[in-house]
Amino acid sequence: MMKRERPHLVTEAAVSPVEEHKRRQHRYLLTMIVRMVLLVVAVLVARANVPLGIVVGVLSAVLPGFAVVMANDGPPKSSKYYRRVVPTGAGERALPAPDGGAMGPRVITADAVIIDENGATLRAKE
Template identity: 40%
Template sequence: MARRERPQLITDAARSPEQELRAREVRYVVMMLLRAACIVMAAILVAARPPLLWLWLTLCFLGGVGLPMIAVLLANDAPPRAENRLRNRLRRRATSHPDPGHALDEHQHRVIDPD
């Protein structure tokens, strides 16, 4: 069996699609709860009539109208592909030809085979 040049590190592994979907769902629900809080706060402010009511209502309106748009964009956002991540490109270039006679440094990780 042929081995790849560098093993996949668990810290570099991508999250599973289920984990990504769950994180996006949680983010969406939190943003919609913030939107609901803005709407409730606007109703409370109208009843209480505090000083600078126009400013507070404007902020609540922006939260009530702007948050759904941002929430949908973030919920539909996908993580970048591996070939588009700059961090991985730089790491591959720097360690593409490791010296086998060299001691392990911070960029080379010890591989333990199950055999």
Template identity: 40%
Template sequence: MGRYERRPSLITDAPPNPADDLRRRQIRYVVMMLIRTLCLVVGGVLISVQAPWLPLWLSLCAAGMVILPWLAVILANDGPPKEKHRMRRPTDRVEPSQTALPAEQAPRTIDYEP
């Protein structure tokens, strides 16, 4: 065996395509903003027709108009999970095989004589 052991790659381990992920987040953001706009329009229509239980419906529309933009931005900025090595805490133990150089090797000096 060599220094590095080759393992087969699984397609299920592959990260999602960044362009597809971005497109999915953009669509989710636009849909949530359209629902917010719909809340505003429905609130205006309810006021004009003097619907029964008007305060309840207006408070639900107002809650949708306040909560949806915040939630849309949070979900739009949510990307794929971080890689394992980026999630390592400083207290995690690093295996010797993960270091760049072996610990026993001393620096090598080359003398030059003209």
């Protein structure tokens, strides 16, 4: 089975709130599992070495506070999960200009148009 390739992120749009909430729940769950493992390790270590067991126990007691702060934190500022599409060249055009050369600034002019509340189009007075 081939490894699924990560999608290209071609927009600056934020991750959906549902997906972000799911990620934060996952992060909180993993942190609490680590806490439970540390608590069991603290009990087992305390039988052989009491000071080390106390240190591991204190670490497992402090971990829920960090888990809550991490779970309530907003979305990350950058993500390694997605690969960003980076333009290859600065100012490089994907398509050549119609005349084959560099295009100057385009100016689009239009007459002023007024649309009333009924949707009728009226020309502006000059």
